[in-house]
Amino acid sequence: MSSTIPMEISEEFAADVVLADDITGYRAPEPGAVSEVFLTGATGFLGAFLLRDLVRQGLVVHCLVRGADTSAARARLEENLRTYELLDDIDPDRVQVHTGDITRPLLGMERDVYDAVVGRVGAVYHSAAKVNFLTIYKWLRKSTVEATHGVLRFAQAAGATLHHVSTTGVFEPGADREPRGELDPTGPPENLSLGYTKSKWVAEQLVREAARRGVPVTIHRPGQVWGDSVTGACQPNDFVWRFIKGSLQVGLYPRKFRLAMNMVPVDYVSAVIVAASRHPEGTGGTYHQVSPDTLDSERILRLLRGAGYDLKEVSILKWMKAVAADLTNSMAPLLSILVESEKVEVAEFADELTRDLLKDTGIVCPDIDEKVFGGYIAYFVRAGVLPAPQE
Structure with missing residues (x-):
C-alpha cells in the first residue's frame, strides 16, 4: 500500500508526494567498500565539481549524460568541464559516460546498459535539476518529481546509497524565527515562492518516504551556490x-x-557532499552546505x-x-x-549536525x-x- 507524507498539503501537491509502491528498502554497502558510483547532473555546475571530487577519491564515476550517442555525450561533458576549468583535473580513465535522460524509463538507458551499471555501482549522487526560476511547478514535475522515482528505482536495483541534492529553498521564507537546522520542518510548499523550490520540496518528501521504508539515503541542502573559491569558476546564469x-x-x-x-562556494558544497557520503556514519543524515553569513x-x-x-x-x-x-x-x-x-x-540556516560530522576533516566554508x-x-x-x- 502506498504511503503518503504525514502533513496537510493542498490538492496541487497531494498526489505528487505519494511514493511508488515498488520502491522498498534494502541494505547498501559500507561507504569505504564502494569503488564505483553513479552521478546525474555532471553537465551542470555543482555536478561538474562533484565529478572532480569523486574522481579525486579514486572512484570510477558513471555519468548519465544526454546526447545522441556516447561520443556526443562525452563531448558535452568535456565542454562543461572545460567551461569551469576542471577538465585537466579529472582522470578520463575514471569517467564512464552513459547516454540517458532522468525523465525517461530506465533513466533513458538501454536495458543491457542499465543492468550492467546497476551491477557495478555502490552509491548514487543525484544532482541533476532543471533550475528555472521563471517556470511554474507543473512544468518542473517531470524533470524533478517524476525523475526522483526513476533515480530511487535505479539506486534500489543497484543496492546503492542515494545521495540526494536538495536546497535550502525548501524552507519557508522568513527571518522571524531561529535559523533553520537540518532537522527542522520544511515547507509547506504553498508558502514557497518559486516553482523550482516547490518541486525540490516535493522531491525531498519522496526521498524521505523512501528512507522511512528502509532505503539508505542522505539529503544535502546547499545554500545559493557560488563560484569556486580557488579558481573563481562561476555559473553566469546565477x-x-x-x-x-x-x-x-x-x-x-x-x-x-x-x-x-x-552564498556558498561550490568547492565547499562539493567537498561536504563527498566527505559526508564517504563517512562511515554519514548515511541517513541530512546536511546543510551553508555559509555562516x-x-x-x-x-x-x-x-x-x-x-x-x-x-x-x-x-x-x-x-x-x-x-x-x-x-x-x-x-x-x-x-x-x-x-x-x-x-x-x-531565512537563516544552521549546520551544526553537518559540522559535527565533518569536524575532523578540516573542511570549512571559505569567506x-x-x-x-x-x-x-x-x-x-x-x-x-x-x-x-x-x-
Whole structure:
C-alpha cells in the first residue's frame, strides 16, 4: 500500500508526494567498500565539481549524460568541464559516460546498459535539476518529481546509497524565527515562492518516504551556490551574478535594495557532499552546505567597487527603468522576481549536525572576501561575461 507524507498539503501537491509502491528498502554497502558510483547532473555546475571530487577519491564515476550517442555525450561533458576549468583535473580513465535522460524509463538507458551499471555501482549522487526560476511547478514535475522515482528505482536495483541534492529553498521564507537546522520542518510548499523550490520540496518528501521504508539515503541542502573559491569558476546564469552584470551594463546600482542570500562556494558544497557520503556514519543524515553569513546588497556593492567598478547609486525605481529600457540587459527578464524578492524576509540556516560530522576533516566554508570575489570577477572577465574593471 502506498504511503503518503504525514502533513496537510493542498490538492496541487497531494498526489505528487505519494511514493511508488515498488520502491522498498534494502541494505547498501559500507561507504569505504564502494569503488564505483553513479552521478546525474555532471553537465551542470555543482555536478561538474562533484565529478572532480569523486574522481579525486579514486572512484570510477558513471555519468548519465544526454546526447545522441556516447561520443556526443562525452563531448558535452568535456565542454562543461572545460567551461569551469576542471577538465585537466579529472582522470578520463575514471569517467564512464552513459547516454540517458532522468525523465525517461530506465533513466533513458538501454536495458543491457542499465543492468550492467546497476551491477557495478555502490552509491548514487543525484544532482541533476532543471533550475528555472521563471517556470511554474507543473512544468518542473517531470524533470524533478517524476525523475526522483526513476533515480530511487535505479539506486534500489543497484543496492546503492542515494545521495540526494536538495536546497535550502525548501524552507519557508522568513527571518522571524531561529535559523533553520537540518532537522527542522520544511515547507509547506504553498508558502514557497518559486516553482523550482516547490518541486525540490516535493522531491525531498519522496526521498524521505523512501528512507522511512528502509532505503539508505542522505539529503544535502546547499545554500545559493557560488563560484569556486580557488579558481573563481562561476555559473553566469546565477541570479545574483545576473543582477551584478545587469547593474554593470547600466552603470547603476539600486540604493538600499534588499537582496540578502546565503552564498556558498561550490568547492565547499562539493567537498561536504563527498566527505559526508564517504563517512562511515554519514548515511541517513541530512546536511546543510551553508555559509555562516548572508551576502547583502550593500556588501556586494562594496566588493564591486573594491574590484575596480565605478557604479552610481540610484533609487530602485530609476535602476529598474534603466534595466527595462535595454532588452539585452541580463536582468530584464527577471525584474518581476527581483521585485518579489525584496518583499521576502530571508531565512537563516544552521549546520551544526553537518559540522559535527565533518569536524575532523578540516573542511570549512571559505569567506567570500575581496580575494575570493576578485577571483570570480577575473573568471568572468576571462570568459567574456563581464567587462574588465576600470582599475
